[in-house]
Amino acid sequence: MANYRVEMDRVMCISCGNCIETCPKLWEFGDDGISSLIGSPITGDIQTKKLQKLGCSIDGAKKCPVMCIHVYDGDNELI
Numbered sequence: 001m002a003n004y005r006v007e008m009d010r011v012m013c014i015s016c017g018n019c020i021e022t023c024p025k026l027w028e029f030g031d032d033g034i035s036s037l038i039g040s041p042i043t044g045d046i047q048t049k050k051l052q053k054l055g056c057s058i059d060g061a062k063k064c065p066v067m068c069i070h071v072y073d074g075d076n077e078l079i
Contacts, residue, residue: 003073004053006070008036009068010036013068015034016065019035022063023055023057023060026057026060058078
């Protein structure tokens, strides 16, 4: 079983919506207008979500112009 996770620094987010457009199954705009990982609680500046499959997470991270999204396989950062 894969141990993937996505981490997003919501303070760095500029709300461009690229991640949402690229991967709407994973991201949405939060109530505060900032991109948010669907189904992941917002606590502090870093939002984290564990994934069974990478899906479009890497594509969404690559589209972020401020690089506030990081994808990991275990402890190895993929992007």
